[in-house]
Amino acid sequence: MRSPRLIEIDQQGPAGRHADLLRDLTASPALVSPKYFYDALGSSLFAAITRLPEYYPTRTEAAIFARHVDEIATQLPTGLTLIDIGAGDCEKAARLLAPFAVGSYVAVDISVDFLGDSLTRLQLQHPDLPMLGVGTDFSQRLRLPLEIGDGQRLLFYPGSSIGNFTPAQALDFLHQLRQATQGGGLLIGVDLLKPVAVLEAAYDDPLGVTAAFNRNLLRHLNQLIGSDFVLADWQHVAFFDRAQSRIEMHLEARRSLKVLWPGGERAFATGERIHTENSYKWRAEDFAALLSAAGFSRIRRWTDERAWFAVFLAQA
Numbered sequence: 001m002r003s004p005r006l007i008e009i010d011q012q013g014p015a016g017r018h019a020d021l022l023r024d025l026t027a028s029p030a031l032v033s034p035k036y037f038y039d040a041l042g043s044s045l046f047a048a049i050t051r052l053p054e055y056y057p058t059r060t061e062a063a064i065f066a067r068h069v070d071e072i073a074t075q076l077p078t079g080l081t082l083i084d085i086g087a088g089d090c091e092k093a094a095r096l097l098a099p100f101a102v103g104s105y106v107a108v109d110i111s112v113d114f115l116g117d118s119l120t121r122l123q124l125q126h127p128d129l130p131m132l133g134v135g136t137d138f139s140q141r142l143r144l145p146l147e148i149g150d151g152q153r154l155l156f157y158p159g160s161s162i163g164n165f166t167p168a169q170a171l172d173f174l175h176q177l178r179q180a181t182q183g184g185g186l187l188i189g190v191d192l193l194k195p196v197a198v199l200e201a202a203y204d205d206p207l208g209v210t211a212a213f214n215r216n217l218l219r220h221l222n223q224l225i226g227s228d229f230v231l232a233d234w235q236h237v238a239f240f241d242r243a244q245s246r247i248e249m250h251l252e253a254r255r256s257l258k259v260l261w262p263g264g265e266r267a268f269a270t271g272e273r274i275h276t277e278n279s280y281k282w283r284a285e286d287f288a289a290l291l292s293a294a295g296f297s298r299i300r301r302w303t304d305e306r307a308w309f310a311v312f313l314a315q316a
C-alpha cells in the first residue's frame, strides 16, 4: 500500500499569525478569522455538525451528487487529478473517486494533523491511488506545490465554504481557483437562500454542537497566543442578516470581563461580541454570474428539489 505524502506550506509563519490575531482581537468590534475554528478538535466538531439533522447543507449536497454523479462524470476526462480545497475528513471526495475515475487525489487543508489522519484512512480504502496532502492556509493566497504534477485538474470546493468570503473576496478567490486549475475545471458546492428559520436552525442546533464548535475557537486561541479566555464566559450567537444575505456567528461575553495574553489585554463589556464567521447564502443565478466574472465558462449546475443547495461545474 502507498502512504499518502504530506507537504506543509506555511505562507505566514507563527509571528505573522500572532500579529494578525492580536490586531483582530483588539479591533472594534473584535473578530477572529473562521480558519481558527480548525484545530484537530474543531475539525472533529465540524464533522459532527455535518451529521446533525438541522445541518441540511452536507446532506443536501450529498443527495445532489448521489443523483447526478454519473452525468457529472460524463463531463470530465478520466484519470484526472482531484484537488480537494478544505478537504476536512475527505468524505465527500471519497464518494467521487471511483465514479470520476480519478487518477490521483490531493487534499488541501489548514488542519494538518486531522488531514493526515483523514488521508491515511482514505488510503486504506484506495491502496493504489496516489494521494498527496497539502497543509496550508489559503486565506491570503492559494499556493499549490509542484508535486501535484501536470495531470488534468479538477478543483473540488464543496460544502459552501465559498460562503465564508464576502462577494468581493469570493470573486478574488474564484480567480485564484481558476488559475490553479491550469485549464481544468472547478466543481463547487454553494448554499442558496431559503427560509430564515431553516438557515438559523442549521447554525444553532439544540444539541449545542455548533455552539461548542464556535467556543472551541477560544480554546484554540489560548493555545496560539497564550490568552486566558474562559469558555463559560462566552455564549454562541448565530442569526441571519437579510440585508447582507449571510448567517453571522459571534461569541458574546456573558459578563463584563478582561482577557489577558503575554504583553496585552482586551476588556469586553457584557453583551460585547467577537465576530467569528460569515456564511453568505447565494441566489443560484448570482453565483453563476460570479463564476463567469471570474473567467469560468461552460457553467453547469444541479440543485435539489427544494433548491436549497447548488453544485456548479465550470471550466477555466
Ligand SMILES: C[S@@+](CC[C@H](N)C(=O)[O-])C[C@H]1O[C@@H](n2cnc3c(N)ncnc32)[C@H](O)[C@@H]1O
Binding pocket: 034, 035, 038, 043, 046, 050, 058, 085, 086, 087, 088, 089, 092, 108, 109, 110, 111, 136, 137, 138, 139, 158, 159, 160, 161
Ligand atoms: C466548512 S469545512 C468543509 C469541510 C469539507 N470540505 C466539507 O465540505 O464537509 C471547511 C474546511 O476548510 C478548511 N479550511 C478553512 N479555512 C482554511 C484556510 N484558510 N486554509 C486551508 N483550509 C481551510 C477547514 O480546516 C475545514 O476542513
